[in-house]
Amino acid sequence: MNHTFTGWLLDLYLNQQEGLSLWFISADDDSRVCFRQHFPLSFYVSGPNENLRMLWKRISGHPDVLSLSRQRKQDVFEDKLVDVMAIEMESPASQVKLFRDIEQVYPDLTYYDADIAISTRYMARFGIFPLALCQLQVDENGVIQSIQPLNDRWELLPELPPLRVLQVSPDADPNRGAVKSLLIHSDRFEMRLALDPQGSYLQTLDQTLTDYNPDILVTDWGDSWLIPFLIKQSEAKGIPLQLNRDTSRPVRWQKETTYFSYGHIIYRPEEAHLYGRCHIDRKSAMMWSDYSLAGTLEMARVTTLPIEKAARVSPGQGISAMQVITGLEKDLLVPYQKRQFEEFKTGLQLIQSDRGGMVYQPITGLHTDVAQIDFISMYPAIIILGNISPEVPLPDGLTPAHEDLGVVPLTLKPLYEKRVAIKQKIRTYPQNHPMTDTLKERAQALKWLLVVCFGFLGYKNARYGRIEAHEAVTKGGREVLLRAKDVAEEEGFEVLHMYVDALWVKKKGSNKPEHFTELIKKINHRTGLTINLDGVYRWVAFLPSKVDPRIPVANRYFGVFQSGEVKVRGLEARRRDTPLWIAAVQKEMIRFLGQARSKDELEDCIQQAFNCYQQSLRALKAGLVAPDELVINGKVSYALEAYKASTASVRAARQMQAAGMPVKPGMRVRFVYTKGEPDVTAWDLGKRVDPADLDSAKYIELLIRAASSVLSPFGVSVDILREWSLSDALQLHLPAVLALSQG
């Protein structure tokens, strides 16, 4: 006899015996329940008839093969339907195994729907995703007979489960020093567990996990230290520690990897995955600093990636999963290996098409009453407006060449609309509304998905990637930006700068948001896209190159909006490898400058910023800055053996290596500059470094550069600043310096 169950899906994974295991949070009594579900599924093979016949003969007696049939289905990159052999399998686990086996024997056949993640398949079949509210019919054995979603991925304010989140963190950075205790935190309690030699902390932790029964375990260094440590201690001391809700399974380990993404080498350490419960390591959660838990859950919801995966992987994988779902929903074959190559072009056509966004050289210097206007998610909007997708004819400019939306715009449209809706919702809230922060994090997660979708279109391994489509988007982007420029100039504005999807404009007498309304309306009309006023700057400084001050640089500027908010791009404070203390000094200097409400107030504010710099310089010279505030967060992109020239990061990495701490490509390497030989000391070796050991000259130079970035638009040249800072000359009043620099 079946019973009805209502609850939210938390976790889903393969069950070797019966298809799938699914964990739910009950909407009736808050219990956490696991059900099973049969999940037969199909994959497809095409190729020469003779080979298919041989394959048929080989697998037709296989116990897990439910049926074999011939079908005609649509491959996204083919004009005609493709003849395929459909292989229906008993369960996902058996499908994965059989596919791996036959692919070894028949590698030249073309496979479809062969390597799709189970959460993606589940969504495509039932419309159910992580944290979906569902209604199920379950038999007396706990096997799901039917399931329907009660909400969808695109709801603005969905009904969410009362999640139990347990935070477990070591009391120190395990890479830097000895960990003495664990800090445990939930919405109901807090405790500190000393790491006693008898291991009683293990018993307490195990009991907590049983009693509190968290849905999400949030850790620091969980993947790289905490969980391996706990498991090792549990085994060594013979004290059981059950991290999984599904007690029949051990923790699943995903091995470490290094990969290339968006111009960077990324290192991902080994990952600890749980069953029935989600483990998120804040130190290895890729986007945590950007949108933490609310954003991660939103990411899982719209992409259908399991929560653990959504926390760790790049948004590109999320977009990929979403596109595959769209493909499955449209009954399109999802290729296993991407074979689609570029259509032939002439040499001239390649020169014309292989271009990116338009990046102008700004008019450098200080400007007042400047509006920054940005297109909202420009590339996704162009993809949707122009119907740019690998399987449909590409637009000429912005006008779509085909009516029916292709896979890629069909995937993006609800995502784009949801993000716009969330941002509009936030605007309706009064200040300090309790939902504002959560909604902002969710909007941020969606923004990242939209940001990467364009790059993904041009990604070599993307199933729905196609370089011509990628080029069509950038072409559309250039056209849109130039139309916006035309409109701005027709309306009498001077265009100070343009950068891919943003313009900085000014016009005498225009210094309030309402002065730009008409401009925005006309740009929206001329382009068909939506442009937004980011804000009106009281003043903004576009900086030149640090190497040659005559050359403008596209993405180095700072300014203050009329709201008082400071915006900084490309300066030292924004770089990961700038020491925290130097970044703080620069930010403080900008904050002083930001207090100027008009040009008249600027001189006083410049003086204050300069005074701040002077005080910081004195402190640095006197050795009053703690070494841990001067740590450089370097990076090693390649294997150490591959480096011919030795950078500071590489020298520090070699010290780590010599101490038995291997450094993989893509790993961050922290160090400080020290006097004498060696000239760097790797920070994670745990060696004590006194202020007197630091190479103050190097840090003074870093400080000078950071200060000069801020003061140069106001007439203070870096050469004078350096001369002054390195000598022990008496402090001169600022106007005298300005007079000096003017020559």
Added chain:
Amino acid sequence: MEYNRPDSLTLFEMPLPPKRFLAIGAHALSERMLQLISALALRQHVTVLDCGNRSNMYAVAKLIRPYTPDPVSVMNNIRLSRAFTCYQVLAMIQATAKYPLNEPLVLLDLLATFLDEDVELKDSQRLLTHSLNLLTQLSHQVPVVISTRQIPVIAENRIVLLEQLKASVDICWEEPLPLPTSQELQLALF
């Protein structure tokens, strides 16, 4: 030097007969291959399969400029496609071999994507075998010129691919490796 016709800068004697040519060197001899493409495009149509992101057409435009009043037409003599995975390389060659070819075929940095660690060696070998068989068929009709880089030390298990490629061509030119520095040459005193 600047006034020599591009032919004299090419590795192989022009005009090229229908054979398989291989050029091995650092950066898959990008510069030399672009010179070859320029020399060919000045005379006739040429098909270029770029397997390693090497087809900088600006360089070709500069090379042909002194020798033609109509550089646009010469650039339009070049028909090219790019592949970014070894699966795409094979698909690209299969598509090229589908119809009779009447012009030279140039493949830039053929092995680049076959060295990708994400592709198992046996798959790389299998795909390369198919690719080379097709190129052999094509070389009966037109000259096929292939360039490749030397295999770097960190990918030395893939050297079999270079050996396979070398064994499949008629004419091979390999850039001499740089001489060891004088420091390395210096013999120990004792």
Added chain:
Amino acid sequence: MGRTIASITQTWQEEEAALNRFKRALRKDDQLLLDELLVLSRLHLAEASYASNLYPLDMYLIAILLEVYKQLKTLQQRLYSHDQSKDQERLEEEEVFLKLITNYLETSGERAQENTSEAGEEELVVVEPEDDSSYTDFEEAP
């Protein structure tokens, strides 16, 4: 799937490097001026990229010409403003003189009337300024 064609910045650097021999043979002062000219072309990299010309160098040269012309126009404007204030002064002086001569003519009675036709023609003669630069040319400047 990476970019294949060299970026506009890369092609600029290649063209700059191609000038190295020429630059080396220049006198020091000329080398500095050449550097300044090349820097001017960097102000229009985005436009040169958008042009997608087979020969980016052609676009850099146009960009240099444009910037040099801009500087020329700025200088001309400064010169012109200086002249304009002179002209304005001159107009005011003429206005004063006309007023004097008109009053004189009105108060001097018959002598003015007898000589009207000749005097009128003489009074209405406008003296062309000696300077060739014209207001119209500046207005039409891009």
